[in-house]
Amino acid sequence: MIPSTFDYVRPKSVDEAIAALTAGGEDSKVITGGQSMLPLLRLRMAAPSVLVDCARIDEMKGIKDNGDSVTIGAATTHLDVMSSDIVKSHVKLLADATATVADPQVRHRGTFGGALAHGDPAGDLPAVALALDATMEIAGPKGRRQVAAKDFFVDYFTTAVGPDEILVSITIPKLGKGWGTCYEKFNRTANGWAIVGVAAAVKVEGGKIAEARIGLTNCAAVPVRASSVESALTGVAVSATEIEAASQSAADGTRATTDLGADKEYREHLMRVLTARAVSCAAGA
Amino acid sequence: MTKVSITVDGVLHESEVEPRTLLVHYLREQIGKVGTVVGCDTSSCGACTILLDGRSAKSCSVLAVQADGSSVTTIEGLAGEEWHPVQAAFKECHGLQCGYCTPGMVMSAVDLLGENPNPTEAEIREGLEGNLCRCTGYHNIVKSVALAAQNMKGGK
Numbered sequence: 001m002i003p004s005t006f007d008y009v010r011p012k013s014v015d016e017a018i019a020a021l022t023a024g025g026e027d028s029k030v031i032t033g034g035q036s037m038l039p040l041l042r043l044r045m046a047a048p049s050v051l052v053d054c055a056r057i058d059e060m061k062g063i064k065d066n067g068d069s070v071t072i073g074a075a076t077t078h079l080d081v082m083s084s085d086i087v088k089s090h091v092k093l094l095a096d097a098t099a100t101v102a103d104p105q106v107r108h109r110g111t112f113g114g115a116l117a118h119g120d121p122a123g124d125l126p127a128v129a130l131a132l133d134a135t136m137e138i139a140g141p142k143g144r145r146q147v148a149a150k151d152f153f154v155d156y157f158t159t160a161v162g163p164d165e166i167l168v169s170i171t172i173p174k175l176g177k178g179w180g181t182c183y184e185k186f187n188r189t190a191n192g193w194a195i196v197g198v199a200a201a202v203k204v205e206g207g208k209i210a211e212a213r214i215g216l217t218n219c220a221a222v223p224v225r226a227s228s229v230e231s232a233l234t235g236v237a238v239s240a241t242e243i244e245a246a247s248q249s250a251a252d253g254t255r256a257t258t259d260l261g262a263d264k265e266y267r268e269h270l271m272r273v274l275t276a277r278a279v280s281c282a283a284g285a
Numbered sequence: 286m287t288k289v290s291i292t293v294d295g296v297l298h299e300s301e302v303e304p305r306t307l308l309v310h311y312l313r314e315q316i317g318k319v320g321t322v323v324g325c326d327t328s329s330c331g332a333c334t335i336l337l338d339g340r341s342a343k344s345c346s347v348l349a350v351q352a353d354g355s356s357v358t359t360i361e362g363l364a365g366e367e368w369h370p371v372q373a374a375f376k377e378c379h380g381l382q383c384g385y386c387t388p389g390m391v392m393s394a395v396d397l398l399g400e401n402p403n404p405t406e407a408e409i410r411e412g413l414e415g416n417l418c419r420c421t422g423y424h425n426i427v428k429s430v431a432l433a434a435q436n437m438k439g440g441k
């Protein structure tokens with residue numbers, strides 16, 4: 001289908017983009033990669049009055065090593081994220097999860113920031129940002145603010161980014177020595193969305209799990225941490241059977257839905273199985 | 286209307302488009318590149334795949350205004366005097382039945398081989414993940430891409 005009519009602007013800076021969003025009023029929308037926006041426009045599920053294209057704002061692109069953390073511009077494409085040496089060596093979980101997103105064509109255009117700001121519960125990258133305690137920099141008419149991943153995802157397709165605001169960059173702390181990571185995604189078809197996904201980062205010390213951080217994809221309206229598994233894992237030996245036992249509470253605190261892909265019970269089963277797999281793989285069990 | 290300049294198959298076009306014009310409609314209806322086709326409304330099928338600044342993209346999922354200043358290669362721009370090796374291999378291996386997915390399959394294969402000249406069968410299947418075929422069951426498509434890889438190494 002052909003989208004309904006809208007105006008289009010392509011600002012060169014974040015300030016210009018915010019001015020354009022403000023001038024455009026409530027129905028103005030940011031577009032970066034367009035890989036979630038274009039399907040919505042074509043199905044006329046979105047009918048913005050103005051599209052503000054942020055794909056060419058230099059400040060919003062690129063990947064920077066800050067020593068103890070990595071900052072990724074929101075308009076950096078999935079392709080650039082997954083092929084970056086900085087990301088591959090210091091935020092491997094993100095590189096691995098990004099490689100499972102969609103298909104090559106979509107990864108060439110879709111952006112990390114777009115995937116977070118869209119707030120799709122089935123998106124793979126929100127759970128990764130949550131598991132890695134990422135911080136988002138948001139710019140708006142009142143200036144800039146930093147929002148922690150745990151406060152960023154508000155509800156189904158709703159994030160902390162207000163209608164006149166822009167997600168500028170994402171900063172992810174490096175994990176350091178002893179940490180291993182793994183993203184386990186369960187889907188049924190090529191280029192399919194996750195029915196359930198599990199992002200795990202695990203620190204091993206002296207053959208035992210010292211700390212675990214686990215983010216779940218598509219288990220609620222927003223990504224959630226499997227907190228009870230995280231506590232159950234602390235001090236546990238790196239053994240597949242012990243990890244499996246600790247993973248039995250993976251569905252605690254989740255609100256899985258039933259849809260065409262799977263029913264709630266099956267999703268909860270997947271949470272337990274995939275959490276055990278992701279943790280075992282991250283811990284090298 | 287918005288002015289765009291887009292190089293399509295090596296020729297620079299200065300055009301006026303409505304911001305809502307999809308790149309695929311611009312290519313087909315304004316430039317006449319009807320080799321690029323539309324197969325779905327959900328960015329899923331990949332029939333519309335082109336190269337945008339050298340990398341594969343679904344032209345139904347890009348606005349023409351977003352491609353302003355860019356260079357596009359469509360299926361019509363691949364062959365010179367002779368078929369492009371990927372096209373020749375699809376012909377040789379019977380990598381198509383109805384042919385509707387073929388323009389997109391070929392463009393995705395060109396992108397894949399540009400990045401990875403020596404793909405395994407699994408890498409070919411993954412590289413074509415964004416392209417659906419309702420007819421062939423994919424086997425001959427995978428064979429075609431493997432043959433193209435072989436022939437391109439031979440400098441053909």
Ligand SMILES: Cc1cc2nc3c(=O)[nH]c(=O)nc-3n(C[C@H](O)[C@H](O)[C@H](O)COP(=O)(O)OP(=O)(O)OC[C@H]3O[C@@H](n4cnc5c(N)ncnc54)[C@H](O)[C@@H]3O)c2cc1C
Binds near residue numbers: 035037109112120125
């Ligand atoms: C066929 C297909 C399969 C897919 N499969 C997967 C998958 O398996 N896993 C997965 O995670 N994703 C998948 N995706 C989605 C893909 O990851 C998108 O690239 C991503 O969700 C959106 O990024 P974008 O840059 O294209 O955003 P856009 O489409 O440009 O924007 C999406 C939304 O975010 C807002 N937005 C974008 N950037 C910003 C910003 N910087 N600041 C504020 N708001 C912003 C827009 O206003 C819009 O509401 C798939 C998409 C397609 C078409």
Ligand code: FES
Binds near residue numbers: 325329333346
């Ligand atoms: S027409 Fe189906 S992905 Fe473009």
Ligand code: FES
Binds near residue numbers: 380382385386417421
């Ligand atoms: S040959 Fe018919 S869709 Fe692929």
